[in-house]
Amino acid sequence: MSDEEDEKPRHFHEMELDDRILKAIAKLGWLQPTMIQEKAIPLLLEGKDVLVRARTGSGKTAAFAIPVIQRILCSKKLATEQAIKALILAPSKELCHQICGVVKDLTYKCSREVRCIDIAPQVDLSVQKPLLVEKPDIVVGTPARTLQHLKAGNLNLKKSLEMVVVDEADLVFSFGYEDEIKELMGYMPKIYQAILASATLSNDVKNLKSLILHNPVTLKLEEPDLAPASQLTHYHLYAEEMDKAAILCSLLKLHLIRGKTIIFVNTVDKCYKIKLFLEQFAIPTCVLNSELPAAIRCHSVNQFNQGIYDIIVASDEKSLEDPGTKKEEPAKKSKRKKDKESGVSRGIDFQCVANVINFDFPQDTQAYIHRAGRTARGNNQGSVLSFVSLKEKQLLEKVEKKIRQGENDESVFKTYQFKLNEIEAFRYRAKDAWKAVTRIAVREARLKEIKMEIFNCQKLKSYFEDNPTDLNILRHDKALHTVKIQQHLADVPEYIVPPTLKSLTGIARKGKRKREHFNTSGSSSSKFEVKKSNPLLSMQFEGFKKKKKKQNT
Template sequence: MTTFADLGLSPNLLKSLERLGFDTPTPIQKQAIPQVLAGHDLMGLAQTGTGKTAAFGLPLLNRILDIGHPPQPRTVRALIMAPTRELVAQIADHLTQFTKGTPVKVLKVIGGASLHKQAEALARGADVLVATPGRLIDLLERRALTLDATGYLVLDEADQMLDMGFIHLLRQIARYLPHKRQTLMFSATMPKLIDEIADAYLRNPVKVAANPPGKTADRIEQAVHFTNQGDKAKLLEDYLLKHPGEAALVFNRTKHGAEKLMKLLVSWGFSAGSIHGNKSQNHRERTLAAFRAGELDVLVATDVAARGIDIPLVRHVYNYDLPNVPDNYVHRIGRTARAGASGKAVAFCAPAEMDELKAIEKVTGQPLPVIGGAPYEGATARPSHAPRRPGQDKPQGPRKSRPQSARSQGDKPHGAKPQGAKPGQRSDGKPAGQRSSRPAQPKVAASGNRPPRRQPR
């Protein structure tokens, strides 16, 4: 049996791993750590929940500990980039735990936080900087830091960065980095543009893989429930009442839809919160902390959270809306069955989402067991050019993006807001005065007093 000591890590890191209860390395850690310690560039293919942070973080920290002196002002020895604020925070927290009791300094910079305070912290330099691409560009343009002394670069969740339109920012950041460096790139899927990023950043990389693309965790019990779009809220209520007190994560496709659903659940007596791109960073952090502490039983989220939540207590994942990008399904349900636990994932499929379901089953390589309703014969997905419902946000699929738009969104993964409607026309493309055919949802109580929580039937 391979141990962390067998991989060549320093005694200081081995003590931290023992204190944290890490005893046996995961497959991706067994493959990646020796290659990184040997100085090779690396391309890693691994799904969420496989231990990627330790796979790249431990060997980098090991090499930094060998330097023996603090970094120079405004310099960064190792740069780790991730697509979302939640994932940046998760990586930084893990690295801080690994380096407890050592002089290694770990900083994080994300959109939605004080740019001035982040610049002040970087003035003293950092051994490891974890950053979202947009905020990193902001700081580089302010000359709050320099990457001239950066010898290590990690691109985590590179495929998600492409989905979120950060490709132009990545090219821009590459110009600030020294040519002589060690680069590691991890991705859960392998779209064609990943090869372009690999060619630009990596030199003769070693390739390692822990799971084939699209493979989901064996401990996740998956299923699909067919239902009309207007019946999804009540269906979700039924599932939540079957498992009172068990942490549930609900994924909605849009920011507006996630917020509306959260308020509806609260009005029905559930302890619920939401995180999405329209929430401030402080609010997102507080909500995640409350969910992690068990103060909230239900968290409604968009795909901004699909790769940034590492909470072992999550037992249920509900795909209230099926994702536009089928690979995101794998990352969504990967929020359960963590740390050796088991979990359940149920997809709610409306008639207009049959094409999304077929795409998901193609990616995962298996049909989802049906636990409710029946497949819709001849149903097809709404064409991308069809008018959206009033207030519906733009889908979160792959899109082209400009550097300025990515920065202005504060590292939000959502695309630009829809353009205004033409005169005499509503935002959903219908003539003014025409009523929507969307089934009405129960109104959220206007009072601030939350009704008593419902008991299981």
């Protein structure tokens, strides 16, 4: 009986948490803890140092945030003065912003007792100094930014700090924070509780473990890197560059992809090329990359999560940089300035993503896992469609071997059934639109968007502070118009739609809502719900033909 009781999942109310935390959890709609939360929270509440290893999307943030808040609430009962009790370090500004948001959600009922600030934004130190003088209970920041404040005397951690958390620990050294972490240790008290949260247990994590943790409990869950096949479906489709563009365009215009979608590419230039290409077909997209200001990136993710727009094109060049390579190599690849504290495929919490499309196949297995981890989070269904060129076939095989470990012999990647000859008209249009996006157009688009976003941020900053509800007017999917727009491409005439798909797409319906599915001033999420069974529909034309024949007989 005792073994059976141990196997039963423990609920939040059985963890002796403060009622205010439980009410916030209920408001968030979390019915029961995830596996990592169930195992980690009790250990952290006991005061143990813990190394947490769990896959992306498993709930690691809440697993350390809840014990941190609980400990602060308990210490408040005996405290005589306000003090900084917890420091949370993360490798990117986006992740710091996300962590701070989770903490604020969990302190919904005790926001006066537990205060949290994010010091990651790159504003002048003097702007954030008054916030730190008030000694918030929790400080969230990148290692470099935290060190700046410590050196400036704005932070004093030795007297009061009780907890240190390092999130995405396997990225901290690869983002170039090794020296900062070592220097930070000189500003820490001798005794504190430490938590490392990571998606992998790499050599970098082991080095970080020896620096920060003291006799830790290593919590490594026996779970796959990705959601199971019943929740996450992997598709692949062999196609070269021009065919990729034609297929992507037809999938979006024929509504074969529904719900929120992230399109991953390998470079920043490709981000803008895809945006300008889709712009010609009146398909609004938002770009997310390390060149944009941190505030813009965070705001873009928030608007995407809120459903204000449905398609985001992301480059995750950070995941392509091998920490073991020489520093000269990345410098040769691009002279453009990138934000060191930015990451896309890792860390950012994209919510309710139905589809991930790898327009460019990732360069390694880990990159694929982290991209695919953006969808099928929690209990949601998700799909990943990867375009694979002939040169990338070996990469696909490597990824499949990694994912298949512990699974049966069946292929993980399903072939996405697509007949190019059925969309010849789309292919013809796409070819012209793709060629129209020249290198000069891409360069102009990059400059135009960065200037536009910075201008909007600076111009409207004070207004948004007074009117936070009006922040939605700052959209990030606006057309750049560096390529000549051909108005006829926005419409999908009935004659170019494959006969087998007319009933599915609704193109042939009477009283068709013209261009309603992708209006440049709004989102499509409310008009087309994600199919629960499989968000990424497959173009299996032969199946539709057979159904029609049966109906005729």
